[in-house]
Structures are given as C-alpha cells and as structure tokens.
Amino acid sequence: MKFNHCLVFATIIFIACAPVKRGPVVKSIEAFEKEFSHHTGFVLFDPDNNEMLINYNGEKYFTPASNTKVLTLLTAIKTIGDSIPGIYYTEAVDSLMFWGTGDPSLLYEKLPSSAVFSFLNDTEKDLYFSSSNFYDDHFGPGWAWDDYNYTFSSEISPMPVFGNYLTVSKMAERDYLHLEQPYFKQFFWLGDSIKDDTEIVRDINSNNIIYFPSIKGRSFKEQVPFHYSDYLLTDLLSDTLNKRVTPVRKALPSDRKILRSIPADSAYRIMMQDSDNFIAEQLLLVAAGLLTDSLDAERAIEYSIEHYLMGIPDKPVWVDGSGLSRYNLITPRSMVWIWNELYKAVPPERLKSLLAVGGQAGTLKNYYRSTAPYIFGKTGTLSNNHNISGFILTKKGKLYIFAFMNNNYPVKAITVKRRMEQILWELHTNN
Template sequence: MQHTVRHFFLVMIGAALYACSPVSPRALQKTFRQTEAALQEHVGFVLYDPLKKEKLVDYNGSTYFTPASNTKIFTFFTSLKLLGDSIPALKYTVRGDSLIFWGTGDPSFLYPWVYTDGTVYTYLKGAPQQLYFAADNFPTAFYGPGWAWDDYNDYYASERSALPIYGNLAAFTTAGSTAQVVPPFFRTSILPGIIQKKPAVIRDLDRNQFVYHPGVQASTKTFTIPYKTSPILTAQLLGDTLKRVVTLLEKPVARLGAQTLKGIPTDSLYRVMMQDSDNFIAEQLLLACAGVLSDTLQPEIAIDYMKKHDLRDLADVPVWKDGSGLSRYNLFTPRSIVQLWEKIYHTVPRERLFPLLAIGGSKGTIRNYFKGDAPYIYGKTGTLSNNHCLSGFLVAKSGRLLIFSFMHNNYTASTAIIRQHMQETLKKIHENY
C-alpha cells in the first residue's frame, strides 16, 4: 500500500511540475526520464509530423517494447491490404448432391458483438445439397505462441478456429440455482457447483464441462466463457443451429475450383477490433488474410507476407507472433508503429479511418479519457499486466495532425497512474503544437 501511495505522489508531483513546464522535445525527454526513475519502468515515445515528414520527439524510439494490443494495428493494416470491402465468409464447392464447405476464419457467424447479415446461415440453411464440413485447411493451434494458458476461462481468450460460431463463446445467464446457456447445445454440459460468495461459471481446462457456482445472494448475471473448439464440435454446433445434418469430412478434400461466399463489410469488424480491442476478431482476421494468400489458415503466412512486402521498409523488423497482442513474444518499436500509422493514413481516407479507431472522450477503450471540446486522440490502446501503450493520431489545437506512439513497459505501479501521465503529456502537446 505504501509503495502504491509513493508512486501516486511521485506522479502527482511530476504532473504538477510538468503542467507549468514547456513542451519542447528536451522538456518532454526530461519528463520521461523522471517518470522512468520514479516508477522503475521503461518509456518509449515518438511524435511525428506526417505533413512535414519531420520527427519532433524521439525518446527510446528504436527500443523494442511489448506492444500488447498495439499488435492489432499490424493486423488492421494487413487486413486493409488483403481482405477488400467484404470478409470472405465461406469457401464451398458443389459435387453432385453434396455441398462441401470450409471455414475462412470469418469471425462474424452468430457473433453477437458485431453486425451480421446472416449470409452464411441463410446459405447453408437453404442449400438443397447434403452438407459436409471440411476442416483440413486449418493446421493452426487453438492458442497463439506466448499466450497465457490460464486465461482459458476469460471471454477475451477465445480459441482460434476455421469456422467460429458465436465467437467461440458460450453465454451463461444465471439466476439463483439455475443457469441457461447460448448456444443451447451446451445445456447438458452444465454441472452444479458449491455455493460461493459470488456466482461463477468455470469451464474444465480440457473439455466443455462447465461448473456453475451459485452466489450466496440470488441475482441474475451473465458469464461469457470460451468453449473448447474442435472440427467435430463445429459440425455438431452447425447441425444444432441449422437444424440440419452436417457431416465432418475426416480426409483432405481437393479445393480446386472452390468458390467464395462474401460476408459482411470488413469495416464492421475493424471498428469492433480497434475500438473495443476485440482479441477474437483480430486473430480471426489474420487467419482470413492467410486464406486470401493461400489455401491454409495459418497466421504466419500473412505475417511473413507482410514483413516481406508492405512492411519491409520499417525502421525495425517487427517481432510479430499473433493477431491480437495476447502474446508476450511480440516486440515492436515506437518509431516503427509511427511508420505503420503513416502507411495506414495513406491507405485509408481520414473520414473513413478515424471513425474506425478508439476516440478520446467518445468511443472505445479511451472513451473516458482525453476529453475535450472536440476529440483530439484517435488510435489504439494496448494493455497487458505491467504494460500499457497508446499509439495513433493527435490533432493539435492549431489543426496540425501528428502521429505518436507512447509505450510503457515493466512498471509495477497502477495502470491508472500510467494513463494519467500519458494524458498529461498528450494534452500538453495538443495545446501547444
């Protein structure tokens, strides 16, 4: 407790001094050094003027940091380059009285957190042929490298799959001693648990067995838990949802001549990924990008392609391992992230781009921060334990558009303290540049 209070007062004193200080590059760098010393952390910051092609501030800009969900900026750019206006929803081929189909990684099928137009459901439900699901295009592990295995019961750690259903999540609504679940396929997988102070639903690590522990006080609550995926479960869930027989094909099937069924607008997915930091969408989009480049849903295919092509001129080679940033193996530098934002800015018109991003004081993960008369921060946050980052665009009061990357790693203070320091810094830049 004393340690936390000491951190708090150190930052408060620093913020008070900083509020009266100039915002020259030298003054900013001094502030960063003081913050690093006070909080025993590492800070990286780059501020760049894309119109003048001028780097205004560079503090540890060439140092590698754990980006957390700033990784989604790389996934966003990759998707913009490869996916087009609509997500590939399904690959299929008709052979006689059989409709054989493959997943494309599309995360939207019955996913309640994004807009969906029912394309896949309507197509499969109404197909006159017998339905056969082929899963031979998905050799990828359900978790990415460097993910924390003990996140398996948390909504933000859905497993990756070729044809996800309901976001690979089961939603349990509990009331007293009873629990209902969507999809209802799992209703027979709920086991009673002991009464606890607070209600909880806990899945078994390796199987879809969910134990419901009622709370001492009866109340209605919803728990969103990842379910354990498998090709056979996908076929079973599809069958249960469509009220049709769906057969899993155990052997590889030739995909020559397979057609693509187009799904929802990709911007519908980008908005949720970038504003709400949806890990599941990010991972699935990277799989979908791999499916555009090849016949295999493997994220490394998309990552390697981008590193050799659109990202080959980054100042520092990205150590890029997944789509979401859940992996602690990811390492990017602030100056490379700034370069990436500049590429995105030249790829997407501003009037389309900014509404897709988290917006200070208005939308997404920074809706409660950076409040002003008008929004002036547009970007992407990234948070893992002891790491917090924010990168994107800053609109100064002068009307000047700047690109920044602000990265904090290996702190033991509260993330709230880190955010406050970031707010003070970016607000000063907004007011004076």
C-alpha cells in the first residue's frame, strides 16, 4: 500500500515491490550505535503483508519521550468520539452546576473556540463548579520538579482555562508589562535586581510572580504556567465571564448532561504535530472520565492496556499522557504494533492530517525534507534521548511502519537527529 505522491495519504493503491534491502540499513544502524556508544532500536514493518522486515533491538525497552503521545492518541480515538466533552452539568430552575471533563480547549489559543464559553456566558442561571470528580495530581509521575515554570510542564487540572498559563509581554519602547489575562496583574511583583535577560519567575507553591527587568531593554513575550486551585479557577472564570462562579463540593450525579466543546481532531492535531504536552495530559483525563467517571489518568492507562493494547508484543511501562516522565518505557516493536492499530482503525487521509510531516508540518518541518514527503509520524525528545516512529514511504511507493529509538547518547541532539535522517533517507531512496 502506498500514499499517492499528489494526495500523499488520500489515495491508496497496491503495487508490486521488491523486498526491502535489509543489510545496508542494519549496517548503518550498527555503525551509528557504535559511533555514539548509545542504545538504538529499529523496527520496520510491512502492514499489508503483516511482516516484520527489520528488527534491531526491537524487544528492548526504551524511554519513548513524546512517542508516548501515540499511546494517548490511540486511547483517545477509541474512547472520546468525534468531539470532546467540555463539561458535565445539571440544571435547576435558577442554577447550573458543572464539573470539568479535563477538556483542554476553554480559551486555549491553540484550539478552536469552545462551546463551553458561550454556554456559560449566555446562561442567566447562577453558576456552581465542583471538582469532586478529579482524582489526579497536578504533575505526572516522574516529572522534573524544576520544570514547573515552563509551559511544557503546565499543571493538569479538571477544567483548564487559557491552557493553564498566562501570557505576559513588553514592548522595548514602553515601561509597563502587558498581560493578555489582566486578572493575573494582582500576582506580579518587581524583582530587586536587573538581569542581563528578562526573567519571569513564579513561586513554586503559589501564583506570586516576580519580574526581573533586562538591562538590555528588549521586547519580550513569555508564557508562565499558573498554580491551579478551585478558588483560582472559579475566581478567574468569574472575572472572565463577568458573573459569579461559586466553588462547591458535590459528587458527579449519574443523570448529568454532557456539553461537547470542539472537534476532537483539532486537539489531536496539535498534540501530535506540535507535541503539546498539556493537551496530551488533558486528553488522557477526558478518556478516564468517560471510561470510569473519575478524572484519573492512571485509570485510563490501566483500561487502555487491558482493552486497547491486547496483543501488544511487550507490555509498556506507561505513566503519563505526554511522555514527560522518564518512568515510561516501551519497545520499538510495541511502538510499531500501536501504529499498526491506528493504521487499521483510522482512514488514511484523516490519520495523515493529524501527524507531523517531514519537511512540512510540526516537529518534522525542518527535517526529512524532500520534493514529496516520505516521513509521517511522531518525534519524542528528552535530554540524551530522541525517537521517531510512524510511516515511511519509499521511492518505489511502498508504505512501511517504523520505530527508530535512541537513548542515552552523550552528544547534542542535532547530531543524532541528522544521522537518523541520513539512515531513513537511505531506506527511502533504496527501496
């Protein structure tokens, strides 16, 4: 099966194809591994013939980093449906009570406008919010504690708003800061010193934020995650909606209604192409809520392993939705198995639209460039670890699923990425 060079994924045709030239690929991988004294795994699979073509350390466990999002995608697709639940709610004569679903879309600049905002904004009933169905921690297992001030580590919450971060900027010619969410002005303090470069530092246990100006006086724009609490959420919603939202503690009833917010693919696309950690973590909560009534990522993971990953070659060690945790472990052949499940479950045109594309979209935009794209998939990077998995289209028009995983190299990531690019290009051109 191949993706047409004009429509890429949209049109599928069967053609005769010579067997893949395994020897040169394996020799290149062996030389690569020896050069950097790291751990490499590579698996190439033919989905049409259900045949493993290359298996180099395919049974070994690797830290997947953001390749973990492929597991999250499969779980979300099999659980959530065409649109994301925005809130659970009940109504009385003069009141509306709502619970979060984990939906990441409310006022998040990367996603379409959520139906939740207009729903809450238009009602004339008194608003009450309960987080009683949230049973998770605000950070995933094994996350680095000192990443809390960066948006790639935004807090997990039952009902995110603004992507759970604030945006602050300053023009060089102006003396004051600009906040896209004015509510957070109350938390800003001026630091006691001037730095070479601007620093915006939030206290780890509160929303107190210290601004250290730069001696260079340059323009800047930064995002800072805020520290979640039910009080902060309801106060922020009250300020944004210009109406009171009262926090309460009430169990999620069995007769609650669901308000859907945005098309699910719009969230999947940002998660997979831009490797958005926040969306990945929240989608796992959404899935958990639909499967168990509890916003608890561990429950979604357990369910997915038991039901969606039956038949996987090697059971993964899977602890979060995004891959920020180094506790996650998976084998290359299991990554290929998961991609094959997506390949069988999702129409080609839709699947292609969600993925990073070599030379064109997402985290692969500056890599694997070619006149016609030949790499479609997902990258995963942590310090000293870089992986890529997905689909490779050969020059002869054959589509394969692959996983190329590299852990514990002692050099800069760019060096490893370029060698991986060279190996995959040779596979593409010679087959």
